[in-house]
Amino acid sequence: MTGASGVGKDSIRRVAVPQLGTIHFSVSATTRARRPGERDGFHYHYVDRESFERMLAAGELLEHADYVGDYYGTPIGPVEDALAQGIDVLLELELVGARQVRQRLAEAVMVFIAPPSLDELERRLRGRGTDDEPKIQKRLARAREEIRAIAEFDYVVVNDDLATAVDLFVSIVRAERARTGRLNPAELARLTEGRGAMPSN
Template identity: 50%
Template sequence: MSDFEPGTGVVRPRLTVLSGPSGVGKSSVLAELRRQQPDIYFSVSVTTRKPRPGETDGVHYHFVDREKFQQMIHAGEFLEHAEFAGNCYGTPRRPVEEALAAGRPALLEIELQGARQVRVAMPRAQLVMLAPPSWEHLVDRLTGRGTEHPEVVERRLAIAREELAAEKEFDEVVVNADVQSAAADLLSLMVGPRISGV
């Protein structure tokens, strides 16, 4: 979906928000998207949780304490923010705006509630849902791991039902039947016709 500068015919870069249920393959699709188009700006979230082994500040997350996070909320520095499992997460506004101003398409990968907040904060944002080929496929992905308690899996499936039911709130849906194809479909939605020969 292209977004033209009024009166010029020039396509402006726009913010794309990718959401989808747990187990649908968002990480794999985004890794392939990075490979296909390294120039895309991928937002780095701010979080109050502690870094896990191997995580680097500014690469995986921006790690801050709760006091700093609250200051950022009050200063209007987030496009969206939420709390999960006792930790806060937020998408910083300025880097996204700077990437778009520099002509780079920008991508956020966030959950449904965050996507709704971004829709309010930046109405021009394009919301894309990454969906499984079928409900059965998603159930297989979530139960096939075999590493989680059945109650946890049931909770994830309940959340996934709620997320998939919100499909009509999204501008586009990309079905992840194949990672390379899904990444290519997402890329074409982000850059539209402007990329050929650029």
């Protein structure tokens, strides 16, 4: 899941995940300051720059990026553990990180969360009250760059109405899970067992 800051990725995720059954949400590490109401280990793993650079040098990150002056990255261990167990993993990333994941995990499904307009995105950013004017302008400039890259994604969800956006996101995940190429050997065996099973070649 990728989209500009303030587009509503976190809101969509919080409502969608309980509807998706077994799924692992990967918590990113960041050097960004914690916002009011955020919890370490739940929203992000909050680390200082030295710790982040140490993780990066040790190869402990699946992806990483500098986003308007703060580092963000995905610890690779929990992702690999979930995938090894056949559990879907949801990543909430910015554009640079999403591109890195696509290079490393070709089977990744890329969903872009778009604002209904840049004017609405600016209204949401200002409404949060967490950024000063220069940072808001940096976020808007970055949003324009990300929207121009929308063709790199498999799906786009416009977050104009939260309930509608959640329904579409959940439908995308369910449809991708139903693709024949994603059936694991145990599921294939179950489908071909018993009376009336299709004969094998």
